[in-house]
Amino acid sequence: MTITAETGPDTRAAAPLGRLLAAEVRWVFRRPRTLVTLGLFALIPVLIAIGVVVADRDGGGGLIGAVAGNGLVLPIAALTVALALLLPLAVAMAAADAIAGEAANGTLRGLLLAPVSRLRLVGVKAFGVLVVAAAAALAIAVVGVLAGMIVVGSADGGMVTLSGTTLGLGAGLARVALVTVWVVGQLAAVGAVALAVSSLTEHPLVVLASVLGGLIAFGVLSAIPALDWLQRWLLTSGWSAGADALRYPITLDAMGSSTLRALCYTAIGIGFTLWRMQRRDA
Amino acid sequence: MAVGTAGRLWARIGTGVAIAGAVGLGLVAMPAGAGAAPELPPVSPEDLVTSVAQANPGPLNGTVELDNALGLPAIPGAPELANGTKEARVWSDGAGKGRVALPSDQGEKTLVSDGTTAWSYDSTDRTATKKAVTPGEHRPDAGAADPTRSAADAIERLRTTSTVSVDGTAEVAGRPAYELVLAPKPTERTLLREVRIAVDSEKRIPLRLTVLATGSADPAFEVGFTDITFGPQDPALFTFTPPPGTTVKDAPQGGDHGGRPAGAEPTVVGDGWDTVVIGKRPAQEQAPQGGPDLSQLGTPVSGSWGSGRLVTTAVASAILTDDGRVAAGAVPEQVLTEALSK
Known part of the structure; x- marks a missing residue:
């Protein structure tokens, strides 16, 4: 104990951060539900691809309609579709397991008593949620590119933008990557807020319900014309910006402002989680 | 207790981060307000x-x-x-x-x-x-x-x-x-x-x-x-x-935009603000495909010029007469009917 007193409480036997993070990621991916979710996400682009090919080319307008004969649009369309509800659901699930789930199992007490500062604990848990978000988005993007190129086929090996120009394969993939990164940013915001709810409760279901309920409420609010001024506050109002990556020249305004908004939501969620976890006993 | 102090510090930092996020969100959501009127040299x-x-x-x-x-x-x-x-x-x-x-x-x-x-x-x-x-x-x-x-x-x-x-x-x-x-x-x-x-x-x-x-x-x-x-x-x-x-x-030759049929050049009555444009509207069967359907709009009106339907908006009125004419302008109804009677 004398040694501990000399080196200070925060540094005593502190596990290296890298090992903590690796342990959390292993822990997250050991849950069968995480793997099943990722597998289902990989199916989304495949289903859309089959649907587009079967429906021939008058499959209607919209982003899905733009996929016909233009496979590189598929990952972006699939990400946009999944961002509406499915991806936030996966992230909320991970966040629910991260704190509320551990509390329900009784394993949170051990973590809180372990010689790990609460700050690190929140950081590690947030990292776990972010990894799930990135893995889910990546699964859709990668399978989307493959399914798009193989099942749908691409226009001259490139991507036809909504503006009617043709991009090369490299530029097309770069745009897919941009949308993927942007989606992960939006999901980080959802995850941070979900983590904040998770730190308040010991029932994982509460987290799922509040995140999905919140998303639906945001959707309802944005559909009311009299509440136009509220739009700029809602996280979901920028979620159609992914289509901007398909324009020529590309316009980043909407993706930029929604990323800023997501950053603010992330700060609120993480800040609240930090504050709450300092006080939490179990 | 050292841990307690650190804990309180982090709790405070957490609160700070959350508040910063909320303020930032407010800034992002703030509509770009009109700047002050700039000072410029006068011009006639x-x-x-x-x-x-x-x-x-x-x-x-x-x-x-x-x-x-x-x-x-x-x-x-x-x-x-x-x-x-x-x-x-x-x-x-x-x-x-x-x-x-x-x-x-x-x-x-x-x-x-x-x-x-x-x-x-x-x-x-x-x-x-x-x-x-x-x-x-x-x-x-x-x-x-x-x-x-x-x-x-x-x-x-x-x-x-x-x-x-x-x-x-x-x-x-x-x-x-x-x-x-x-x-x-x-x-x-x-x-x-x-x-x-x-x-x-x-x-x-x-x-x-x-x-x-x-x-x-x-x-x-x-x-x-x-x-x-x-x-x-x-x-x-x-x-x-x-x-x-x-x-x-x-694109169909000769017509701009709406594919106006030949020989239906609109006539202009008056000038300036109370200009009234009188045109012929395409008969139903030759209306451009997917074009607007105007037959059910407005309120019925009639006068010495005939009868038709009056459509009014904040800045303009239009009369679609039953004999296929259209009179429109940024004017009250009376100016339209006068123009139609000419």
């Missing part, structure tokens, strides 16, 4: 109008926002005329080539003119329409969505029947501008109160056009740049090659 209305007519802004690109509060009734087949805000991105090389993009949530309409050929591409049905343009002709037909063109036209048409004045300054798209105001002379019988045009103080091009109707403080119609940059543009923007998988069509 005549000089301003002359300089607008001679302005040559050179290459530019920008974003145009169109705010429509005209209150047009919902016309089946033409939802784009309903109230609302629309956005367009424009590029111009300053010498007749241009590009306009009309983005929607999941698609885009693109108009490109390379000086000899005008293309219009619609991403929703992937059709490209080709039309030859004479080099003298202006950039692609973007209709009212071009503040520079529509404002210059308005000045040209309304000068003689208006009181022209310069009413202070404004900041439009981050640039200082003069507010040129055209108000109808008292003899004009019109529904409009005034037309305000914000003219860039340096380049002298109209940046914003605002139409105000009598009895309303809010603009009935506003089109203006929200963002504008002057400077050379990428020449690739002004060429168009139909992408693979596109249906390419030739």
Whole structure:
């Protein structure tokens, strides 16, 4: 104990951060539900691809309609579709397991008593949620590119933008990557807020319900014309910006402002989680 | 206890981060407020109008926002005329080539003119329409969505029947501008109160056009740049090659836009603000496919000129007569019926 007193409480036997993070990621991916979710996400682009090919080319307008004969649009369309509800659901699930789930199992007490500062604990848990978000988005993007190129086929090996120009394969993939990164940013915001709810409760279901309920409420609010001024506050109002990556020249305004908004939501969620976890006993 | 102190510190930092996030969200959500009116050297209305007519802004690109509060009734087949805000991105090389993009949530309409050929591409049905343009002709037909063109036209048409004045300054798209105001002379019988045009103080091009109707403080119609940059543009923007998988069509010759049937040139009654345009409307069977259906609009009216249906909006009225004529103008109903009786 004398040694501990000399080196200070925060540094005593502190596990290296890298090992903590690796342990959390292993822990997250050991849950069968995480793997099943990722597998289902990989199916989304495949289903859309089959649907587009079967429906021939008058499959209607919209982003899905733009996929016909233009496979590189598929990952972006699939990400946009999944961002509406499915991806936030996966992230909320991970966040629910991260704190509320551990509390329900009784394993949170051990973590809180372990010689790990609460700050690190929140950081590690947030990292776990972010990894799930990135893995889910990546699964859709990668399978989307493959399914798009193989099942749908691409226009001259490139991507036809909504503006009617043709991009090369490299530029097309770069745009897919941009949308993927942007989606992960939006999901980080959802995850941070979900983590904040998770730190308040010991029932994982509460987290799922509040995140999905919140998303639906945001959707309802944005559909009311009299509440136009509220739009700029809602996280979901920028979620159609992914289509901007398909324009020529590309316009980043909407993706930029929604990323800023997501950053603010992330700060609120993480800040609240930090504050709450300092006080939490179990 | 050391841990307790650190814990409290982190709790406080957490609170701080959350509050910073909330404040940041407020800043992001804050609408970009109108800046203070810039200080500019005074200019006489005549000089301003002359300089607008001679302005040559050179290459530019920008974003145009169109705010429509005209209150047009919902016309089946033409939802784009309903109230609302629309956005367009424009590029111009300053010498007749241009590009306009009309983005929607999941698609885009693109108009490109390379000086000899005008293309219009619609991403929703992937059709490209080709039309030859004479080099003298202006950039692609973007209709009212071009503040520079529509404002210059308005000045040209309304000068003689208006009181022209310069009413202070404004900041439009981050640039200082003069507010040129055209108000109808008292003899004009019109529904409009005034037309305000914000003219860039340096380049002298109209940046914003605002139409105000009598009895309303809010603009009935506003089109203006929200963002504008002057400077050379990428020449690739002004060429168009139909992408693979596109249906390419030739635009119908001789007709602009709505494909107006030959021999139906509209007649103009009056001038200035109380101009009434009388045209023939295409008979139902020869109406352009997918064109607006006008037969159920408005309220029935009749008079010595015949009978028809009256459609009124905040800034204009129109009478669709039963014998196939259309009279429209920014005027009250009485002026329309007088024009129809002539």
